[in-house]
Amino acid sequence: MEREILDAILEAERRITERLGEEERKKRAWLEKVRKEVETKEKAAGEKLRREYEEACEEARKEAERGAGRLVREAEERARALRELDDGVFREVVRRHITRISPAGP
Numbered sequence: 001m002e003r004e005i006l007d008a009i010l011e012a013e014r015r016i017t018e019r020l021g022e023e024e025r026k027k028r029a030w031l032e033k034v035r036k037e038v039e040t041k042e043k044a045a046g047e048k049l050r051r052e053y054e055e056a057c058e059e060a061r062k063e064a065e066r067g068a069g070r071l072v073r074e075a076e077e078r079a080r081a082l083r084e085l086d087d088g089v090f091r092e093v094v095r096r097h098i099t100r101i102s103p104a105g106p
Contacts, residue, residue: 082090 085093
C-alpha cells in the first residue's frame, strides 16, 4: 500500500514536471512570437516615419522651388520694366526719391 502511494506521488510529480516543461516551452514560444511582432511593428513604424519625412522634405523642396521661381519671375519682370523705362521718367522717379531721403534735395 505504501509502495502504491509512493508510486502515485512519484507519477503525479513526473506529470507536474512534464506539464511545467510544456508550459515553459509555450511561454518561450509565445514570448518569441510577441518579440517578432513588436520588431515587425517597430520596423514598419520606422519605415512609415522615414517615408513621411522624405515626402515632407520633397514637398518642402518643391514649394521652395515654386517660391524661388515666383521671385525670379517677379525680379525679371521688374528688371524688364526698369530697362524699358524712359530716361526722363527714370530721372523724375529718382529725383522724387532723393527729395524724400534728403530734405536739401538733389
